[in-house]
Amino acid sequence: MQAIISAVQMHLADEYTITHEPVTLFDLMERASAAFVKCFRKDFDDRGLRLAVFCGPGNNGGDGLAIARMLINSGYLNTAVYKINFSPNQSEDNKTNEALLKKMHAPVRYIYKAEDMQFIAADVLIDAVLGSGLNKPLSGEYAQLAQKINAINIPVYAVDIPTGLPADGGVDENYNGIRAQKTITFQRPKFNFFLPESLAATQEFEVVNIGLDEDYIQSLPAGHYLLEEKDIRKILPPRKRFSHKGTYGHALLICGQPQTMGAALLCASGCIHAGAGLVTACIPGSGLTALNASLPEAMYLPRDIGQITSTAEDYKVVAIGCGLDTNDESKVLLEKALEMQTQLVIDADAINLLAKDKNLLDKLPPGTILTPHIKEFDRLFGNHTSWHSRLQTAVGEAFSRRLTIVLKNQYTFICHSDKKIYINPTGNPAMAQGGMGDVLTGIIAGLLAQKLSPLHAAWAGCYLHGKAGDRLARNSYVVKASALAEQVAKEMK
Numbered sequence: 001m002q003a004i005i006s007a008v009q010m011h012l013a014d015e016y017t018i019t020h021e022p023v024t025l026f027d028l029m030e031r032a033s034a035a036f037v038k039c040f041r042k043d044f045d046d047r048g049l050r051l052a053v054f055c056g057p058g059n060n061g062g063d064g065l066a067i068a069r070m071l072i073n074s075g076y077l078n079t080a081v082y083k084i085n086f087s088p089n090q091s092e093d094n095k096t097n098e099a100l101l102k103k104m105h106a107p108v109r110y111i112y113k114a115e116d117m118q119f120i121a122a123d124v125l126i127d128a129v130l131g132s133g134l135n136k137p138l139s140g141e142y143a144q145l146a147q148k149i150n151a152i153n154i155p156v157y158a159v160d161i162p163t164g165l166p167a168d169g170g171v172d173e174n175y176n177g178i179r180a181q182k183t184i185t186f187q188r189p190k191f192n193f194f195l196p197e198s199l200a201a202t203q204e205f206e207v208v209n210i211g212l213d214e215d216y217i218q219s220l221p222a223g224h225y226l227l228e229e230k231d232i233r234k235i236l237p238p239r240k241r242f243s244h245k246g247t248y249g250h251a252l253l254i255c256g257q258p259q260t261m262g263a264a265l266l267c268a269s270g271c272i273h274a275g276a277g278l279v280t281a282c283i284p285g286s287g288l289t290a291l292n293a294s295l296p297e298a299m300y301l302p303r304d305i306g307q308i309t310s311t312a313e314d315y316k317v318v319a320i321g322c323g324l325d326t327n328d329e330s331k332v333l334l335e336k337a338l339e340m341q342t343q344l345v346i347d348a349d350a351i352n353l354l355a356k357d358k359n360l361l362d363k364l365p366p367g368t369i370l371t372p373h374i375k376e377f378d379r380l381f382g383n384h385t386s387w388h389s390r391l392q393t394a395v396g397e398a399f400s401r402r403l404t405i406v407l408k409n410q411y412t413f414i415c416h417s418d419k420k421i422y423i424n425p426t427g428n429p430a431m432a433q434g435g436m437g438d439v440l441t442g443i444i445a446g447l448l449a450q451k452l453s454p455l456h457a458a459w460a461g462c463y464l465h466g467k468a469g470d471r472l473a474r475n476s477y478v479v480k481a482s483a484l485a486e487q488v489a490k491e492m493k
């Protein structure tokens with residue numbers, strides 16, 4: 001998995017690479033700029049395009065000047081350079097790149113005040129005003145410049161980070177920086193890119209490698225990690241010779257109401273397709289025919305509290321909550337589940353029940369997995385006005401209660417008792433349809449039944465769920481939760 005390092009740590013990685021390899025900061029800037037240009041050319045092949053490159057005073061601006069030189073050298077002859085001179089500061093490599101550009105007799109226009117900026121005749125704008133060196137919120141001339149650039153109705157491509165967006169620490173809800181269509185970022189995505197609020201700053205981002213020392217980056221103490229396929233390959237349990245259904249564990253799913261039986265069926269389907277040896281659905285009797293018809297592999301347990309308790313030791317995992325409702329009977333079921341002293345996955349209405357009665361929250365056994373979406377999370381732990389603060393709460397609660405909290409979203413954040421946040425990169429908007437979370441709960445339960453640890457089950461569950469969705473979305477506008485559950489077994493293979 002990739003360590004998502006802070007802006008400060010990225011500067012350390014620059015320094016480390018410069019000290020341990022025969023490269024200078026100028027060389028790194030050349031690499032970064034060449035990587036940007038290569039990526040940019042994939043999107044804009046037409047050499048006749050009019051490009052406007054806005055360059056600030058630091059190394060981000062230095063990149064911009066080098067990018068302009070490289071674009072001109074590769075045939076983009078209608079490239080205009082705008083040098084932002086709001087302060088007398090200029091980094092050394094910025095000066096070097098400015099001199100190189102002037103040597104080519106490329107026209108450089110200087111902007112001393114935002115109001116100096118006249119009509120820009122360009123098809124694409126490249127934002128290299130401020131990057132990871134942002135050290136305070138934008139104000140004054142820079143804020144005005146951002147406003148003026150945002151008013152031009154052309155695509156903006158940002159170098160490393162859009163001007164005004166901090167790399168980490170959350171995004172201001174009144175973001176006043178440059179709004180990019182795309183950001184081409186160096187070596188690592190910045191943590192803030194994973195927060196929904198960053199959409200105001202960049203519609204999308206692409207990471208390009210600039211050859212910084214990877215071993216050093218991975219050795220840095222990071223609080224955030226991005227999951228990769230190789231992490232999941234390592235932890236999936238192999239189907240061994242001479243194994244049998246007992247080898248792969250028994251999952252009990254306490255889910256569903258007559259009017260939300262689909263949630264229980266989808267959860268059971270996720271669990272079966274993720275490889276649990278045995279799956280028992282504890283559902284209302286009115287769902288039995290549907291269960292037998294749609295998932296003949298699953299067994300049925302009546303909603304009888306006495307029976308659930310007597311068979312508790314048989315289950316490797318109990319998942320509770322999908323389509324359960326928050327009525328009194330559901331609360332009794334949750335209380336029973338909490339007494340069972342087995343691995344628990346708590347979703348949907350079971351989370352809402354915890355929110356209604358905080359005494360139950362205090363009874364969660366260590367190692368429990370909670371799978372809230374944003375509203376369920378806020379009901380349980382209080383309202384949050386930003387994702388940054390919500391994640392801080394999630395990390396704190398996961399640590400103090402020894403839980404794994406799977407906070408679902410476009411990028412799902414897995415907050416674990418080790419105080420780290422693991423980010424799942426898979427999944428897509430075609431998955432935004434009811435029932436998708438029920439399938440995820442079933443998959444995670446299925447992996448726990450196969451003896452994965454809670455953290456590994458959360459990693460693999462989220463990754464495979466999103467991967468299956470990505471595969472199906474290639475040929476389909478929308479992905480049905482039931483189809484995704486079936487696809488999971490194929491992704492695991």
Ligand SMILES: NC(=O)C1=CN([C@@H]2O[C@H](COP(=O)(O)OP(=O)(O)OC[C@H]3O[C@@H](n4cnc5c(N)ncnc54)[C@H](OP(=O)(O)O)[C@@H]3O)[C@@H](O)[C@H]2O)[C@@H](O)CC1
Nearest residue numbers: 028029058059060130131132133134135136137138160186
């Ligand atoms: N490893 C990598 O990833 C590599 C990264 N590289 C590139 O370096 C970039 C980082 O460069 P950087 O450190 O020079 O900072 P940068 O963003 O240019 O800004 C510095 C200037 O901004 C100013 N300033 C800051 N905030 C301000 C504000 N709110 N309002 C007004 N002014 C503000 C600040 O002024 P100060 O406040 O210090 O007086 C200073 O003058 C990075 O994003 C990437 O593009 C590659 O070249 C090499 C490898």
Ligand SMILES: Nc1ncnc2c1ncn2[C@@H]1O[C@H](COP(=O)(O)OP(=O)(O)O)[C@@H](O)[C@H]1O
Nearest residue numbers: 373408409410427428429432434435436437438
């Ligand atoms: N735009 C999206 N990108 C990636 N994943 C998504 C997107 N929309 C939904 N999902 C995934 O679908 C699931 C939805 O969960 P949830 O809201 O609990 O659904 P439900 O309650 O209907 O079962 C989560 O795992 C979420 O990550």
